[in-house]
Amino acid sequence: MQAYFKFMHSTAARVARVFGGLWLVIYASELEPSYAFLVAVLGTAVAVTGVADICPLELLVNATRGNSTGPHRRAA
Numbered sequence: 001m002q003a004y005f006k007f008m009h010s011t012a013a014r015v016a017r018v019f020g021g022l023w024l025v026i027y028a029s030e031l032e033p034s035y036a037f038l039v040a041v042l043g044t045a046v047a048v049t050g051v052a053d054i055c056p057l058e059l060l061v062n063a064t065r066g067n068s069t070g071p072h073r074r075a076a
Contacts, residue, residue, distance in 0.1 A: 001061065008055040021047025 007013055024043025028036040049056060 005055055005058050008058070009053060014050045014053060017050030018047050021045070021050060 021043045024046060025040050028039035028043060030036075031039060048054075
């Protein structure tokens, strides 16, 4: 899983997410208004995660690990 997260933070994956999100927004202009809005929102979210270097899956996985009983580091 760490390899996937490392790839998602790479420049190539970020650029692909930005262009993929922009493509979805452009594609949404050809759809009916109700579908266009949903696809445009999805495309915007994908593009923003690429620009901001956010991996939503990583946030989900780390949130579930937060309740583990493993060793914890103390703040110095």
